[in-house]
Amino acid sequence: MCGIVGAVAERNITAILLEGLKRLEYRGYDSAGVAVFTNDEKLERMRRPGKVSELERALDAEPLLGRLGIAHTRWATHGAPCERNAHPHFSGDLAVVHNGIIENYEALREQLKALGYVFTSDTDTEVIAHLLSHKLKDLADLTVALKATVKELHGAYGLAVISAKQPDRLVAARSGSPLVIGLGLGENFLASDQLALRQVTDRFMYLEEGDIAEIRRDSVQIWDLNGKDVEREVVQYRDGAEAADKGEFRHYMLKEIHEQPAVVQRTLEGRLSQNQVLVQAFGPQAAELFAKVRNVQIVACGTSYHAGMVARYWLEELAGIPCQVEVASEFRYRKVVVQPDSLFVTISQSGETADTLAALRNAKELGFLASLAICNVGISSLVRESDLTLLTQAGREIGVASTKAFTTQLVGLLLLTLSLGQVRGTLGEGVEAKLVEELRRLPARLGEALAMDNTVEKIAELFAEKNHTLFLGRGAQFPVAMEGALKLKEISYIHAEAYPAGELKHGPLALVDNDMPVVTVAPNNELLEKLKSNLQEVRARGGQLIVFADEKAGMTNGEGTHVVHMPHIHDILSPILYTIPLQLLSYYVAVLKGTDVDQPRNLAKSVTVE
């Protein structure tokens, strides 16, 4: 998604802005641009469609040197990804970069056109530039004019503005799209994510919803939603930059897949006693709140939603708690009937997904007992706005396709299931102790599954020439199949659909032929025999089967059937284990197809717009 970087300093800032943009590249974008108040006191910009490296090349050829500037990576929402639509947008003496969507831009555009403003792009952002320019006619001060401008904007924005008339400052506004100020010595910075600024500072101030900031070289002033002068806490990071290189791996995605034993281990650390889950891992009031929970409502998007779907099987089977799961973009616009004593659970890698955040905000008005965020980013909006939190410890995930975030979310959700069952006394005899023991063994099991890397790489060859695929699973493996299909379509662009295996004969079987590989996960559980019958239905129609099956499932290779044996695992934990070969499969298919694995087309890492 879009990224913002800004700087006001005593030294040339163009290289800092470019480095910041590169650090945001992993989020997905389709054009990039920079505006600098140059040393010869002119506001100038350079914009390029495509990668930041294109912009860098253009700047090498025609350098822009200055001590004040803003930069942006754009992920197109309004208007095609081309130079004309790339940010920064200019109006008179000022330049604007914007993350988010302005919903009333059409009405504003008409008003501004009537006032004589000429639009050179198809974006919603350009209305902000012209509106601000217009306000500046009466309100000579940039900060005052920005405060007046945002009052007329409906929608979501993270904004950074510079003006040739007041080149001593960078002004910013946040509503629905995160912004952070990086504090330096005699220089200050702004970005949509602190990662963009880690090369210049380790001290940060996070803007809150409705904040407006005026950032100068040696001072920062912030006003809140009500216009009150406020201080925001300074957060210092001492952990050094997290390893952002690919190490021995060809892609971040492969590196992140292989990190799973370690990050699952980290997610469990400090959260288990000898034979129980430590409920206080969810926060000091967790035990008291969990005792009252009679229902769980889970809301999330994409891969995180699939994690929620697995959790539903666990919560109902193990803890006996009714659970509903819904994608956030539907939940937030539906008239929801809230069951009494319902816990509202959000799941998110980034903690900034616009729909999930909006659903949480709606939920607060709907009478839920409490909210809990299972999230990978401790400083995210979702975490700050939830009553309870469990942080997954996946570390930074750079590949756009989520992998280690998913498996650590599943671990977090299993801890939640056991905690709710423990506090409410609904777990069967010995269940918690057994699962705690199994959880401790999980990292080693994941390591064994990863050792099948080469086998899966060979299987991937079966897919390189295919255009469609079916993924099948039963029970808690159905969401695993959904996640497998999502991974494949995201990074290899092969059409993939997931079905509960029992649904096959109700329609999708019509699609099955020799050109439609069917991927199945088959742990050794009570649904195995039923699954085997479903697979016979596929074989009878000439379908090619790829089955990831428990070593004890009694499934063997045969004509049109490729069986990959998986290490045996407790059935409850099998969704976590069986995710691994599906991630590897999509990875190797994408490599064979030569796609951009870490930054697949049209996608963004953190979806901060609706």
Ligand code: F6R
């Ligand atoms: C898929 C993927 C997305 C995200 C979704 C939610 O690989 O990464 O489907 O899972 O955009 O993002 P978070 O978890 O950050 O809320």
